[in-house]
Amino acid sequence: MNHLFRCLLLSVLVILPSAVMAQEVFEDPDGKYSVNLPNGWLGIVSQDTVGRNDVIMVFRNRENGTLKIRSVEDADPATDIMEFAKEDENNTVRFRPKYVKLSLEKFLAGTGRTGALLSYDFNNAAGQPFMGRVYYLKVSEKTIYILTFIGRKNILGSLRNQTDAIARSLKVK
Numbered sequence: 032m033n034h035l036f037r038c039l040l041l042s043v044l045v046i047l048p049s050a051v052m053a054q055e056v057f058e059d060p061d062g063k064y065s066v067n068l069p070n071g072w073l074g075i076v077s078q079d080t081v082g083r084n085d086v087i088m089v090f091r092n093r094e095n096g097t098l099k100i101r102s103v104e105d106a107d108p109a110t111d112i113m114e115f116a117k118e119d120e121n122n123t124v125r126f127r128p129k130y131v132k133l134s135l136e137k138f139l140a141g142t143g144r145t146g147a148l149l150s151y152d153f154n155n156a157a158g159q160p161f162m163g164r165v166y167y168l169k170v171s172e173k174t175i176y177i178l179t180f181i182g183r184k185n186i187l188g189s190l191r192n193q194t195d196a197i198a199r200s201l202k203v204k
Contacts, residue, residue: 053069053070054067054068054069054070055067055068055072055074056068057074057088059086059100060076060084060086061084062204063102063203063204064100064102064176064201064202064203064204065200065201065202065204066088066100066197066200066201066202067196067197067200068088068197069193069196069197071090071091072088072089072090072096072098072193072197073088073089074086074087074088075087075088075089086099086100087099088100088197090182090186090187090190090193094182094183095182095183095186095187096180096181096182096183096186096187096190097180097181097182098178098179098180098194098197099178099179100176100177100178100179100201101176101177101179102174102175102176102177103174103175103177104173104174105173106169106173106174106175107173108172108173110175112145112146112147112167112168112169112175113135113137113147115147115167115169115175116135116147116149116165116167117135119149119165119167119177120132120135120149120165124149124151124163124165127151127153127154127163128153128154128155128156128158129152129153129154130151130152130153131151131152131153132149132150132151133150133151133152134148134149134150135147135148135149135150136148136150138166138167138168138195138198140166140168140198140199140201141199144168144169144170145168145169146166146167146168146169146198147166147167148164148165148166148167148198149163149164149165149167150162150163150164151163151164152184159183160183160184160185161181161182161183161184161187162181162182162183162184162187162188163179163180163181164179164180164181164187164191164194165177165178165179165180166178166180166194166198168198168201170201170203171203174203176201176203178194178197178198178201180194
């Protein structure tokens with residue numbers, strides 16, 4: 032009986048980490064970047080009316096969590112990433128319904144990149160409580176990538192480790 036228990040415990044310890052750590056590498060169809068998506072995230076590519084690729088990453092369904100990635104290719108090389116994040120917040124993010132800023136903090140992006148993280152609460156168009164998390168990553172002297180996560184407050188709020196991991200996994204080509 033003791034041997035059976037040990038075998039069962041060993042199998043769980045071997046299988047569980049691989050299930051938890053399962054990831055898929057998502058390659059941008061335009062070849063600009065790639066990110067690692069944890070289990071439950073799915074990259075969806077569609078085309079707009081003029082044939083441009085529209086990319087969104089979804090956690091199970093759109094209301095639970097979405098990720099949109101955009102880049103600014105001509106940023107001033109002297110721009111501090113925290114100042115860039117404040118400016119973006121003032122120009123775009125703060126206009127969401129019932130916007131409440133939670134924090135703006137430095138983000139350790141790794142591999143020599145600097146980053147900032149803006150977290151906020153807001154209500155969606157139906158008045159439901161949502162959360163936003165925006166990662167600003169300076170990947171070169173003039174290029175900043177902006178990863179915007181939006182989702183239900185009770186779900187996206189619990190996915191901080193996954194959104195951090197996705198942001199850190201960004202590889203620009």
